[in-house]
Amino acid sequence: xxxxxxxxxxxxxxxxxxxxxxxxxxxxxxxxxxxxxxxxxxxxxxxxxxxxxxxxxxxxxxxxxxxxxxxxxxxxxxxxxxxxxxxxxxxxxxxxxxxxxxxxxxxxxxxxxxxxxxxxxxxxxx
Amino acid sequence: xxxxxxxxxxxxxxxxxxxxxxxxxxxxxxxxxxxxxxxxxxxxxxxxxxxxxxxxxxxxxxxxxxxxxxxxxxxxxxxxxxxxxxxxxxxxxxxxxxxxxxxxxxxxxxxxxxxxxxxxxxxxxxxxxxxxxxxxxxxxxxxxxxxxxxxxxxxxxxxxxxxxxxxxxxxxxxxxxxxxxxxxxxxxxxxxxxxxxxxxxxxxxxxxxxxxxxxxxxxxxxxxxxxxxxxxxxxxxxxxxxxxxxxxxxxxxxxxxxxxxxxxxxxxxxxxxxxxxxxxxxxxxxxxxxxxxxxxxxxxxxxxxxxxxxxxxxxxxxxxxxxxxxxxxxxxxxxxxxxxxxxxxxxxxxxxxxxxxxxxxxxxxxxxxxxxxxxxxxxxxxxxxxxxxxxxxxxxxxxxxxxxxxxxxxxxxxxxxxxxxxxxxxxxxxxxxxxxxxxxxxxxxxxxxxxxxxxxxxxxxxxxxxxxxxxxxxxxxxxxxxxxxxxxxxxxxxxxxxxxxxxxxxxxxxxxxxxxxxxxxxxxxxxxxxxxxxxxxxxxxxxxxxxxxxxxxxxxxxxxxxxxxxxxxxxxxxxxxxxxxxxxxxxxxxxxxxxxxxxxxxxxxxxxxxxxxxxxxx
Numbered sequence: 242x243x244x245x246x247x248x249x250x251x252x253x254x255x256x257x258x259x260x261x262x263x264x265x266x267x268x269x270x271x272x273x274x275x276x277x278x279x280x281x282x283x284x285x286x287x288x289x290x291x292x293x294x295x296x297x298x299x300x301x302x303x304x305x306x307x308x309x310x311x312x313x314x315x316x317x318x319x320x321x322x323x324x325x326x327x328x329x330x331x332x333x334x335x336x337x338x339x340x341x342x343x344x345x346x347x348x349x350x351x352x353x354x355x356x357x358x359x360x361x362x363x364x365x366x367x
Numbered sequence: 368x369x370x371x372x373x374x375x376x377x378x379x380x381x382x383x384x385x386x387x388x389x390x391x392x393x394x395x396x397x398x399x400x401x402x403x404x405x406x407x408x409x410x411x412x413x414x415x416x417x418x419x420x421x422x423x424x425x426x427x428x429x430x431x432x433x434x435x436x437x438x439x440x441x442x443x444x445x446x447x448x449x450x451x452x453x454x455x456x457x458x459x460x461x462x463x464x465x466x467x468x469x470x471x472x473x474x475x476x477x478x479x480x481x482x483x484x485x486x487x488x489x490x491x492x493x494x495x496x497x498x499x500x501x502x503x504x505x506x507x508x509x510x511x512x513x514x515x516x517x518x519x520x521x522x523x524x525x526x527x528x529x530x531x532x533x534x535x536x537x538x539x540x541x542x543x544x545x546x547x548x549x550x551x552x553x554x555x556x557x558x559x560x561x562x563x564x565x566x567x568x569x570x571x572x573x574x575x576x577x578x579x580x581x582x583x584x585x586x587x588x589x590x591x592x593x594x595x596x597x598x599x600x601x602x603x604x605x606x607x608x609x610x611x612x613x614x615x616x617x618x619x620x621x622x623x624x625x626x627x628x629x630x631x632x633x634x635x636x637x638x639x640x641x642x643x644x645x646x647x648x649x650x651x652x653x654x655x656x657x658x659x660x661x662x663x664x665x666x667x668x669x670x671x672x673x674x675x676x677x678x679x680x681x682x683x684x685x686x687x688x689x690x691x692x693x694x695x696x697x698x699x700x701x702x703x704x705x706x707x708x709x710x711x712x713x714x715x716x717x718x719x720x721x722x723x724x725x726x727x728x729x730x731x732x733x734x735x736x737x738x739x740x741x742x743x744x745x746x747x748x749x750x751x752x753x754x755x756x757x758x759x760x761x762x763x764x765x766x767x768x769x770x771x772x773x774x775x776x777x778x779x780x781x782x783x784x785x786x787x788x789x790x791x792x793x794x795x796x797x798x799x800x801x802x803x804x805x806x807x808x809x810x811x812x813x814x815x816x817x818x819x820x821x822x823x824x825x826x827x828x829x830x831x832x833x834x835x836x837x838x839x840x841x842x843x844x845x846x847x848x849x850x851x852x853x854x855x856x857x858x859x860x861x862x863x864x865x866x867x868x869x870x871x872x873x874x875x876x877x878x879x880x881x882x883x884x885x886x887x888x889x890x891x892x893x894x895x896x897x898x899x900x901x902x903x904x905x906x907x908x909x910x911x912x913x914x915x916x917x918x919x920x921x922x923x924x925x926x927x928x929x930x931x932x933x934x935x936x937x938x939x940x941x942x943x944x945x946x947x948x949x950x951x952x953x954x955x956x957x958x959x960x961x962x963x964x965x966x967x968x969x970x971x972x973x974x975x976x977x978x979x980x981x982x983x984x985x
Contacts, residue, residue: 253769259776266785298765327768328761330825331870349772349808352780 245270245365246288250281250307251296251325256348260294260325263352268367270356278302282310285317292363294346297326297337305340312341323362325350392482395468399479403427403444406478415485417461428481433457433465447474455486520620527613529554541600541621543593554617558602559591590619598623649743653727655702655736657682669743671716690714694725701727701739710746722750757824760815767811775804806941813943817926820950827868827954834897834904835860837869841876842895845884853889856880859896865904865975871951872975878944879908879971885940886912886969903957903974911968920961924949948973 247270251257254276261272273290275281279302285293293311297304304324311317321343326333334345344362346355360367389396389409395416396409405423413419416431432440436456443454451473457465467486472479515522521538525531531554534546542549542557549556590600599622607614643650644664652661659677667674670685682698683691690713697707707727712720728740778801780786782794789797819825842856849856876895883893887910894909915923922928927942952959952973963969 253773255773256769256776259773259780262780262786263776266780266783327765327772330819332825332828348768349775349804352776353783 245292246290247272247292247294247359248275248281248285248290249273249294250275250278250299250304251294252276252299253296256296256325259352260350260355264356264359267353268356278304278307278310281307282314282317285311285320286314289317289320291320292343292359293320293322294359295322295324297324297328305337308340308342321363323359395481395483395485397428397481399428399481401477401479403429403479415460415466416458428479431459433459443472444479447472447479449473449475458483518618520618523554523557523617523619525554525615525617527615529615531557532614538619541592541598541619542590557590558588559597560589587622588619590621599626647745649741651677651741651743652730652738653682653698653702653741654738657698657702659685660738669715697725697727698739701729702736704729704731704736721745722747753822756822760819760824764811764815768808771804771808771811775801775808778804810941810943813941813947817943817947817950820947820954825871827871827951829866829868829955831864831866832869832872834863834865834899837867837872837876838895838897840869841873841880844873844877845880848881849884849893852884852887854884854887855892856884857892857894859894861897861899861904863897863899863904863977865977867955867975868951872955875948875951875973876906876908878948882940882944883908883910883912883969883971886910888912900974902978903976906973906975908971909968910970914965914967914969915961915963916965920963923961924959 245268247264249257249260249272251260251274254274257274257276261274264270264272273284273288275284278299281293281295282302284290295304295307299307302310304326308322308324311320311322322341323344323346324337324342325346325348326337327348328334337345344359346358350358357367359365392409393411394409395412397405397412398407400406404425404427405420408418408420408423428444429437429441433456440454440456443452451471454470454472456468456470458468459465468483469486470481470483472481474480515533515535518535518537521541522533522535523531523538524533531549531552534544534549539545544557585601585603587599587601589597591597601620601622603618605616605618607616640663646663647665649665649669650661650663651659651666654660659680659682662674662677664674666672666677670677677685682694686694693711693713697709701707706729708724710722710724712722714720722745724744724746726742728742730737730739778797781789782797782801788794816825838858838860842858845856880893880895887893891911894907896907896909898905898907919928924945926946928945949959952975955975957973957975959971959973961969961971
């Protein structure tokens with residue numbers, strides 16, 4: 242079985258690193274990173290991942306705009322998206338789900354359980 | 368041969384023709400014996416005084432004379448001779464009232480003859496109309512005199528030469544003259560411009576008839592007081608023709624007080640207008656037919672037309688169809704008697720849209736809505752500030768959490784030991800760093816939560832929810848914490864529904880549960896209970912922990928008011944949890960409180976109404 246590929250889009254490289262270490266310590270998933278919505282979109286179109294972990298608040302194309310662009314492109318429309326957000330309010334979370342998210346993980350997240358949380362949302366065996 | 372005169376004189380009284388006169392005479396006639404006792408009376412005597420003859424015959428004439436007149440009557444009677452004497456006295460009738468009688472008395476051959484006419488009749492039902500009118504006038508005279516004196520207006524009567532003839536008390540007060548000083552003086556002394564009165568004199572083209580006014584008029588004049596001061600007055604004039612001469616009655620009202628009151632009202636209106644014009648808010652009065660009746664100057668800036676031009680205009684016309692369509696439903700509500708406040712974005716005269724807060728306060732008089740007071744305030748700056756604050760909270764929330772995510776994540780990964788092991792002291796320091804990062808995260812979350820709830824940025828979205836579900840979800844969320852503390856959470860649910868924001872009620876319940884678990888000892892039980900009450904659901908979180916001292920029961924819901932200052936360190940609390948709970952409960956129109964016996968545990972209670980009342984917060 243091929244390794245699952247995760248695309249992590251976040252403008253904070255520190256967070257990218259923490260999340261990547263957290264996931265790779267507990268799984269064999271491959272984590273590809275992108276620093277912006279625009280960059281992430283290009284990567285996703287070029288090599289569609291199994292799932293995308295997407296930050297909401299980013300300069301330029303933010304998380305919701307990136308999601309919309311991904312959903313509009315036939316090549317990426319079916320890729321499940323999990324948001325990473327610092328907005329803890331229920332209304333904020335609801336808005337993200339309504340936009341088409343598979344799951345929402347709040348910042349600060351626990352990197353040791355990040356992969357298991359994602360697997361829960363994606364209904365992947367863990 | 369004796370003359371007929373002599374014959375008549377010699378005729379005895381009982382002669383038939385004279386006896387008939389005695390029967391029909393309209394006067395009261397009586398014959399008394401020498402002792403003054405009644406012998407005979409005529410029918411008029413009986414009918415007027417009400418006595419029958421047999422009853423009178425045992426009485427003396429003097430018996431019915433008024434006590435005060437007795438002595439004079441006795442004197443006349445005792446000295447009576449053959450020449451007739453006139454006497455007036457008051458004579459008692461059978462009803463007890465007195466008639467004033469004028470007697471002609473004479474004595475002849477031992478008999479006393481009396482004939483009387485009434486001077487003033489107590490009752491005179493068959494009096495002639497002219498006589499009645501004269502009597503009525505007599506009765507009215509004192510009444511008229513009293514009206515003349517007591518009247519609130521000056522009453523001045525002048526003759527045709529404009530000489531003052533009558534001057535009442537009020538006229539004395541107004542003009543400062545005594546009646547005795549001014550009567551006989553020309554009217555010009557009081558009204559320096561008699562030309563104003565010549566107008567009504569010239570108007571007099573009516574004929575004269577009796578004492579009724581034959582010309583009338585009302586005009587405004589200037590009066591002059593004795594001290595030379597002039598004053599505004601209004602006069603009514605009636606002209607009467609009496610005894611061939613003309614008689615003018617002038618009723619004059621001093622307008623000095625009224626003018627002063629009117630000037631005072633005008634000044635007060637001017638002050639009100641100056642004040643309202645100086646205010647930056649739009650102030651108006653709208654009548655029940657939706658016409659502007661008052662607008663302040665601020666309208667000029669908003670609508671771009673002179674504000675005075677709006678008064679008397681219909682709102683639909685003054686504001687235009689677009690704005691009117693927006694405000695119409697609220698205005699209708701206000702004109703039905705409800706107080707209405709709403710926020711809306713409206714275009715100004717420069718077409719730029721501004722946020723305004725509009726309040727309509729109905730003007731209810733005697734149960735009827737006469738109109739409403741309208742207050743419109745430009746809240747665009749406030750709205751912009753709100754938006755800025757919202758953005759600030761959002762940015763802070765993000766900017767604080769982002770570095771925390773990296774710190775927390777890194778520490779968390781290090782503590783797993785999967786990246787290599789540290790010496791025990793190093794591991795301990797790592798744990799301290801992690802715990803405090805988590806505490807900082809909670810604190811940031813709570814501060815932002817509280818701020819957003821208090822400022823109304825977070826709206827409670829109330830939906831129908833099962834109370835039992837709320838309890839179970841809260842208990843489930845706290846399951847791992849309870850397990851870690853060795854505490855059991857038991858639920859006593861109730862089958863009922865409420866309208867509430869489930870996320871926030873769950874947050875309240877988990878906050879309370881988290882406290883209860885933290886302060887319980889290992890092995891103890893925490894009870895989560897709901898009680899169905901008539902109009903509300905009572906939620907209880909009961910623990911058997913250390914409890915709260917009495918002096919802290921009131922302040923425990925304030926920010927950073929923990930039982931023990933070391934609690935934040937020992938138990939990892941932020942000191943904001945209960946403040947957040949209180950905000951959430953109050954936003955649901957509920958109440959929160961705590962009962963506790965220090966050392967025996969605490970019971971945190973809150974109520975939520977069952978009804979779906981709307982949240983009033985914006």
